[in-house]
Amino acid sequence: MSAINLAIVGVGKIVNDQHLPSIARNPDFKLVATASRNGTVEGIDAYKTIDAMLEAVPAIDAVSLCMPPQFRYEAAHKALAAGKHVFLEKPPGATLSEVADLEATAAAKRLSLFASWHSRYAPAVEAAKAFLAATRITSVQVNWKEDVRHWHPNQAWIWQAGGLGVFDPGINALSIVTHILPRAAFLTSATLEFPENCDAPIAADLQFKDADNLPVHAVFDWRQTGKQTWDIVAETEAGTMVLSEGGAKLSVNGELKFAEPEQEYAQLYCRFAEIIKVGQxxxxxxxxxxVADAFLLGKRKIVEAFYD
Structure with a gap:
C-alpha cells in the first residue's frame, strides 16, 4: 500500500510538538497540505480554510483535525463528504451527538473515523490494565492537577462554552481510567468550580462507582503551580498501584515496575494507519x-475570576 496522503487542519502547538514529528517518522503517511488561519508547515502547501484545501488538493486521502472541539464537526463533515478518512484530536467533538453523527456518516461512506485518546497510549497504561485485571480493586483515586497558564497560555477558546475547561486535561485521565478498569464505572456526583468570568470549569471533583460499588474518586484542578500531578492510584488485594506522570510509570507498593519513553502520538498514527488499511x-x-455526565449531574460552584 502506498503512503497515505495526509492533511492537517489547525496548525498550532500540539501539531508542532506532537503531530509533525510522529508523521515524519511514520512511512505510512505523507503530509501533503495544511489548512489553518495562522499556522503553516515549512515546505508544505498551506491554505486558510479546509474548503480551499480540499478543492486544491484532491489527492488527499486523510485529514487530521486539530482545531478546538467547538469547530471540529463542520470540518470533519466536510472531510468525510469529500471522501477522506478523519483523525479527531481529543476530545473528538463538542457534543456526543455530533460525534455519533460523524461515526454514522463515516460508516455510510466506508471511511475510517478515529477518535484519538493519546493518553491511552502512554507507556505504562497496558501494564496497569494487566495488573488490575489480575487482582481485586478496592478503590481508585485520580489526581490530575496542572498549571493552565503553563500548558494553555492565551487560549481563550478553552474557557468558552464547549471548550471544556479543566476537562481538557481531565479527559486524558478519564480516557485511561475507562481503559484500565475491568468494569465500567458511572458518575454519581460532581462539583464543578467555574471562575465567575468563564463558561468552563477550572476544577472538578467527581465521584464514580461501578456495578459492584467500587469507589472511584477524581480531582481535576488547573490552579496547581510547581510540580504537576497526573496520578491514578488503585488500592488492590495485590497492593497499592500507582500509575504516575500521566501513564508513563507504574509502581506497586512503591517499587517501580514499568517505565519507558513516551511515544503516544507515534502510536496514534500507527493506529490510524491500521484502521484505514482494514476499513474500520x-x-x-x-x-x-x-464529561457530559459531569455537566448534567454536577453542582456548579462559582469561584474567583481567572485572568491569564
Whole structure:
C-alpha cells in the first residue's frame, strides 16, 4: 500500500510538538497540505480554510483535525463528504451527538473515523490494565492537577462554552481510567468550580462507582503551580498501584515496575494507519460521556475570576 496522503487542519502547538514529528517518522503517511488561519508547515502547501484545501488538493486521502472541539464537526463533515478518512484530536467533538453523527456518516461512506485518546497510549497504561485485571480493586483515586497558564497560555477558546475547561486535561485521565478498569464505572456526583468570568470549569471533583460499588474518586484542578500531578492510584488485594506522570510509570507498593519513553502520538498514527488499511473506525466515546455526565449531574460552584 502506498503512503497515505495526509492533511492537517489547525496548525498550532500540539501539531508542532506532537503531530509533525510522529508523521515524519511514520512511512505510512505523507503530509501533503495544511489548512489553518495562522499556522503553516515549512515546505508544505498551506491554505486558510479546509474548503480551499480540499478543492486544491484532491489527492488527499486523510485529514487530521486539530482545531478546538467547538469547530471540529463542520470540518470533519466536510472531510468525510469529500471522501477522506478523519483523525479527531481529543476530545473528538463538542457534543456526543455530533460525534455519533460523524461515526454514522463515516460508516455510510466506508471511511475510517478515529477518535484519538493519546493518553491511552502512554507507556505504562497496558501494564496497569494487566495488573488490575489480575487482582481485586478496592478503590481508585485520580489526581490530575496542572498549571493552565503553563500548558494553555492565551487560549481563550478553552474557557468558552464547549471548550471544556479543566476537562481538557481531565479527559486524558478519564480516557485511561475507562481503559484500565475491568468494569465500567458511572458518575454519581460532581462539583464543578467555574471562575465567575468563564463558561468552563477550572476544577472538578467527581465521584464514580461501578456495578459492584467500587469507589472511584477524581480531582481535576488547573490552579496547581510547581510540580504537576497526573496520578491514578488503585488500592488492590495485590497492593497499592500507582500509575504516575500521566501513564508513563507504574509502581506497586512503591517499587517501580514499568517505565519507558513516551511515544503516544507515534502510536496514534500507527493506529490510524491500521484502521484505514482494514476499513474500520475507532470511536470510543466513554471518556467524553463521563464529561457530559459531569455537566448534567454536577453542582456548579462559582469561584474567583481567572485572568491569564
Amino acid at each position: 473506525s475507532d470511536v470510543d466515546l466513554s471518556p467524553l460521556r463521563h
